[in-house]
Amino acid sequence: MRLRLLVILMLSMAASGCISERRHELIAANPAAPPPAGVMAKHDIFVATTRKKDADASVVFGRDRSEDLAFGRVGVTVPKNHQIGKIERAKDGMPGDPAKDFTAVDLTIYESGKQFVTAVANKGERVLVFVHGYNTGFDDGVYRLTQIAQDTKYPGTPVLFSWASGAKTRDYVYDKDSSTAARDDLEATLVMLSRSPRIKSIDIIAHSMGNWLAMETLRQLAIAGNRDLSGKLGYVVLASPDIDVDIFKKQMRRYGKPDRPFAVLLSSDDKALRLSSFIGGNQARVGDDANADELAALGVTVVDLSSIQSGDKLNHAKFADNPVLVQLLGDRLRMPESLVPTPQQANERVNDIAGGLGQAASIIVTTPLRIITLGAVQ
Numbered sequence: 001m002r003l004r005l006l007v008i009l010m011l012s013m014a015a016s017g018c019i020s021e022r023r024h025e026l027i028a029a030n031p032a033a034p035p036p037a038g039v040m041a042k043h044d045i046f047v048a049t050t051r052k053k054d055a056d057a058s059v060v061f062g063r064d065r066s067e068d069l070a071f072g073r074v075g076v077t078v079p080k081n082h083q084i085g086k087i088e089r090a091k092d093g094m095p096g097d098p099a100k101d102f103t104a105v106d107l108t109i110y111e112s113g114k115q116f117v118t119a120v121a122n123k124g125e126r127v128l129v130f131v132h133g134y135n136t137g138f139d140d141g142v143y144r145l146t147q148i149a150q151d152t153k154y155p156g157t158p159v160l161f162s163w164a165s166g167a168k169t170r171d172y173v174y175d176k177d178s179s180t181a182a183r184d185d186l187e188a189t190l191v192m193l194s195r196s197p198r199i200k201s202i203d204i205i206a207h208s209m210g211n212w213l214a215m216e217t218l219r220q221l222a223i224a225g226n227r228d229l230s231g232k233l234g235y236v237v238l239a240s241p242d243i244d245v246d247i248f249k250k251q252m253r254r255y256g257k258p259d260r261p262f263a264v265l266l267s268s269d270d271k272a273l274r275l276s277s278f279i280g281g282n283q284a285r286v287g288d289d290a291n292a293d294e295l296a297a298l299g300v301t302v303v304d305l306s307s308i309q310s311g312d313k314l315n316h317a318k319f320a321d322n323p324v325l326v327q328l329l330g331d332r333l334r335m336p337e338s339l340v341p342t343p344q345q346a347n348e349r350v351n352d353i354a355g356g357l358g359q360a361a362s363i364i365v366t367t368p369l370r371i372i373t374l375g376a377v378q
Contacts (some may be wrong), residue, residue: 002085003146005266005362006019011249012043023056023059024056024062024065024137024138024139024140024190025139026057026058026059026074026107026138026139026142026165027057027058027060027062027104027107028058028075028104031096031099031103031104031105031106032096032098032103033098034077034098034103034105035098035099037079037080037096037099038079038098038099038100039050039077039078039079039080040079040080040082040150041077041078041150042075042076042077042078042094042302043075043076043078043107043149043150043158043255043276044073044074044075044123044158045073045074045075045145045146045149045158045159045160046071046073046116046119046120046123046157046158046159046160047070047071047072047073047074047141047142047159047160047161048069048070048073048113048159048161048162048185048189049059049061049064049066049069049070049072049138049160049161049162049163049164050065050069050070050117050121050162050163050164050178050181050182050185051064051065051067051070051138051162051163051164052064052065052066052164052169053066053070053151055198058136058189059138059139060072060074060107060139061138061162062138063137063164063165063166063171064164065164065166065178066164069113069147069185069188069189070106071109071112071113071115071116071220072107072108072109072110072116072162072370073107073108073109073110073119073157073174074104074106074107074142074175075104075105075106075107075198076100076102076103076104076105076143076146076294077102077103077105078102078144078147078150079097079099079100079101079102080099080104081098081100082102082150083323084146084151084323084326084327085151085309085311085321085322085323086147086319086321086357087143087146087147088100088101088102088218089101089102089104089143089375090103097274097296101144101146102146104142105140105207109127111155112187112190113188115187116139116192117192117193117195117196117199118196118282120157120159120172120193120196120199121196121198121199122198122282123156123157123366124156124157125147125156125198125199125200125201126155126157126199126200126201126202126203126218126234127157127158127159127193127199127202127203128143128149128155128157128158128159128203128204128205128333128363129154129155129159129161129189129190129193129202129203129204129205129209130148130158130159130160130161130170130204130205130206130207131161131186131205131206131207131210131213131214132144132160132161132162132163132207132208132210132239133165133173133206133207133208133210133211133240133242134165134172134179134209134272134316135168135169135171135172135207135210136162136167136168137165137167138162138168139160140195141160142160142162142321144207145158145160146318147204147301147320147326148326148329150314150321150324150335151311151327151330152326152327152329152330152334152341153267153330153334154264154306154330154334155334156201156203156332159185159189160191161180161182161185161189162180163178163181163182163185163186163213164181164182165178166178170172172276172279175209176212177280179209179210179213179214179217180213182213182222182287183213183216184214184220186214186217187217187220187221187224190204190217190221190229191221191226191229192201192231193229193232194232196229196274199232200232201232201234202229202232202233202234202291203232203235203236203237203333204233204235204236204237205237205239205319206237206238206239206241207239207317207319207320208240208241208242208272208287208316209241209242210279211238211239211240211242211243211286211287212242212243213243214240215238215251215252215255216250217256217287218236218255219251219255222254222255222256225256225325227256228259228307233260234260234276235260235263235332235333236258236262236263236377237262237263237265237302237319237329237368238262238263238264238265238286239265239287239318239319239320240266240272240273240287240316240317240318240319241264241266241285241286241287242267242272242276242282242285242287243285243286243287244283244284244285244286245283245284245285245286245289245291245317246283248286248295249294249298251297252298252299256299257298257299258299258300260337261299261300261301261367262299262300262301263300263301263303263332264286264295264300264301264302265287265288265303265305265306265308265312265319265350266286266287266288266292266303266304266305266306267288267304267305267308267315267318267319268288268290268291268304268305268306268373269288269312269315270285270287271313271314271315272314272316272318273285273288274288274313292304292366292371293366295366296367297368299366299368301366301367302333302365302366303363303365304363304364304365304366304369305318305319305322305328306364307361307362307363308322308324308325308361308362308363309322309361310322314376318361323353323357323359324357324359324361325348326353328349328350328353328355331349341373343374344366346372346374347374347375350363350374350375351375355376361374361375362375363375
């Protein structure tokens with residue numbers, strides 16, 4: 001029965017396009033010049049990575065682990081036909097058309113962390129560090145962060161922390177070990193950024209297995225006596241956390257109640273986390289845990305997205321691929337902490353966005369103090 005369930009889940013992931021056997025080209029040998037008339041925007045995606053350089057220059061960074069951090073910047077254009085929540089990509093092996101696809105058009109490799117931090121700081125005072133999840137190629141992470149920056153209208157500089165995922169469904173254990181091996185590197189990256197006098201705030205969004213890496217790193221920072229990055233830690237968003245619930249509770253207790261509650265985005269219909277739970281001995285994962293009150297007691301705000309539709313069959317990336325949710329995330333990231341909306345204002349905003357898109361929205365928010373339902377299923 002357990003084997004049959006595993007096979008069904010694997011087939012489901014294959015059907016939804018999550019088994020990634022393709023090559024992960026990012027930079028075309030002769031990238032097409034972006035036509036101004038067909039491009040909506042261009043984003044500079046800064047990168048810190050524990051991946052080794054790939055032998056194929058078009059892939060840039062591959063699946064293998066490096067002992068040293070590497071740093072870079074990728075310029076990515078977004079086409080005018082872009083729809084919120086989607087990543088328009090060229091078919092496998094084909095160079096992107098900037099008028100139709102997200103397209104990487106230029107690449108810079110920095111020789112040192114100092115050069116990297118200087119380049120990031122020169123872009124502005126605020127930074128968003130995105131930690132991707134399991135089964136993610138370097139190109140996947142770059143394009144996902146581009147989409148997040150575009151759709152949230154993030155008012156700062158996007159930085160991708162790309163750990164050495166094998167980018168294949170069968171590499172779950174390899175990925176878990178790679179994410180664990182990257183803890184010191186993510187800590188070093190966050191500390192480097194925080195030490196720049198020009199950078200005033202560092203937000204973190206982690207997805208799936210990236211939450212394991214992010215939480216372990218935050219735990220390490222707390223042990224080192226620097227849990228808030230010298231006062232520069234901003235919003236922390238933990239989307240679909242692939243972490244054993246018992247481990248997460250211990251991580252949070254060691255970190256202590258955050259000065260600003262972390263946001264945990266979960267969904268009870270997350271099929272990817274069902275597979276993770278199966279692999280982990282049927283232990284509940286944070287991203288599909290029903291005990292929101294227990295999590296909220298640790299100092300986090302739990303946002304239950306179970307009633308919201310996803311852009312994929314696994315329901316694993318709702319925070320970014322659902323047009324309502326990604327815009328709400330952008331609202332929050334752009335809003336100063338001193339201007340937290342009232343429940344009535346938040347409810348009106350949910351209904352306003354959902355109504356404009358012709359979608360239904362029902363979001364249950366559990367805080368340490370109360371439970372709020374935003375929106376209404378139509």
